[in-house]
Amino acid sequence: MSAQPDLLYSEEEEALRAAVRDLLTDHCDPAGVIARTESGTPHDRALWKALAEGMGLAGLLVPEESGGQGATHREAAVALEELGRSVAPVPYLTSAVVATEALLACGAEDLLGELAAGRRIGALAVGLHTAPGAAFPAVRVENGTLHGKLTGIADAAAVDVLLVPADDGVLYAVDADAVTIAPSTSLDLTRPVAAVVLDAAPGRAIGDAEGAVRRALRAGAGLLASEQLGLADRLLADTVHHLEQRKQFNRQVGGFQALKHRLARLWLEVAGLRAAARNAADALATGEDTDVAVAVAQAYGSQVAVHAAEEALQLHGGIGMTWEHPVHLYLKRAKADSIAYGTAGAHREALAGLADLPAP
Template identity: 35%
Template sequence: MTITAEQQELASTVRAVLAKHGDSAAMRRGLEGERGYDEQLWTLLCEQVGVAALAIPEEFGGVGVGLVESLLVVEELGRTLASPPMLGSAVLGVQAVLLAGNAEASARLLPEVAEGARTLAVCWAGASGWDSFGVRADGGKLSGTAHYVLDGTYADTLLVVTADGLFEVDGNAEGVTRTAVPPMDPTRRLTTIDFASVEARALGPVDIARLREIAWAAVAAEQLGAAERCLDMTVEYSKSRVQFGRPIGSFQALKHRMADMYVLVESARSLVYLAVSGLADGSAEAVDIAAARLHAIATLNSVVSETVQMHGGIAITWEHDAHLFFKRAHGDAQLFGTPAHPLARPA
């Protein structure tokens, strides 16, 4: 995928806003907040940049530029570890509604999502993961438990994926119980949501395979941003940390390791951008999405491990962000599951 000038300008604008208002200190303040992210930053991104409206068609109050632009924003957020409701609501939630093809629901829900005034949460996984549905539909009522829900603790609208299609539930509906789950990654909160014979509105059938591919591509974009930031942190530190009277970045062995990190990041970028552009224009093959997903996992795990090692003891202190990237890498590796089959194109 070739990034257009307009897309590059969007990414640069988001990066500038995050550099000024969403640095490490802001991210850590958000961790202590009620929602786990900096709410002022999210408002700023929605009102001044319009990030939540990017993939929403104009007829439903959005900008209508598409999925590529939304995932470029997810990539930039990955660099900061900020977890506003972009991935869970403005990407996955919006795409679930659009895939259901319900114009009435889109017109009712999406304009407020575009403004940042409504948050969607996709309730999907069973206890064993995203290969099973945690909730079942029976006569217009939902029962069961959805696990690992992004933005689930405070979402205004719950979008429940079942074997019978997509259902809409008000976040405050009777019979809905939300339980925050202590995650390994403190920068991303997850929720378990129980449904006890809850009245629901059917929105229509959903292409689960495509929804999963969108989720994988989005997480891969986030992992790419995180890996690039880890590389930048490591290179910067290697120039300032002095050992034996020289910056450690001047040692050949470390140069080689950082060069390997760079190759991993750039190869991941190629695969992720291929997957994202293919999803946007309908040309993506399942193997391309799977390859991007698996390579992004391997890249971030490898790069962040090198980051921790080359920073030394400081990397495992609470004050440094390296350990948070390490935890995000392991959390993202499990989020939305992974391809179950070996990568091979049909003959």
């Protein structure tokens, strides 16, 4: 029987959190994120450079011998909590987690080193909505080149290399310059999606597509829960602070019993999400009961993040409905995350199968 996992944050994890939060406080303020979404260039490359090259966060999951930090999914989860708190417009989840996990499955040492060092940004060319274990589209291989169109690829506009599954069962590394990237209308402007068109694009075979994609999507789904946790926790704290400051009828709005009950319920939901997200990160790090832990975290995390954003919007009153207030960024990220790497329903269905409790 395996030992019970310790889901509390270690001193090293808390130190990492403090460092990432300090950097984001200085370089990722809400007004700046809103302005960037309006500029047509949503990705903050200066912030990404500071995170990836300056702090080494892009290489957390990469072994030291491959040029990374040799950390675990627990540390990556802490980084994602803080990035979720700031709705940071950087391709961390897509490059430092999902693409990196695909490369780890394939053993592509040179590409791993480049992503870990922040010299290149990668993305797995599978739609953001795809759940672990679900079927995914593949492009055609004709005369040694790749042909086809893939849609819903997150952060495609920011990448240098795409990891593309093909119909011969192989995962190919394709330079972004060799494809056409057509931006799509995205709900979440801080993590835009795009279509990728390959027309006789050259690619380098790096490994088995099926195994790499499944591993990558499972890690993405599991660590997405930590991003959702950071988002929900930040919204809860900001909403409590707002209600403590705002007054009606010469009383603090936060003192009204009905609002206290709503906040208490939300606090309990966030606490539950913290346990589920930490368990998923620990399971990814140890390899124990990983599929179950990821399914539980995503079946629960999506609804908590969306509920936190909806409560924040309502409880901020009229100011919450304005474009200048950042709550809309969080609501859009929460809504987009609720279908990323599989819906809550898809994860509940997967969990039922894993627990041998199929639907009637």
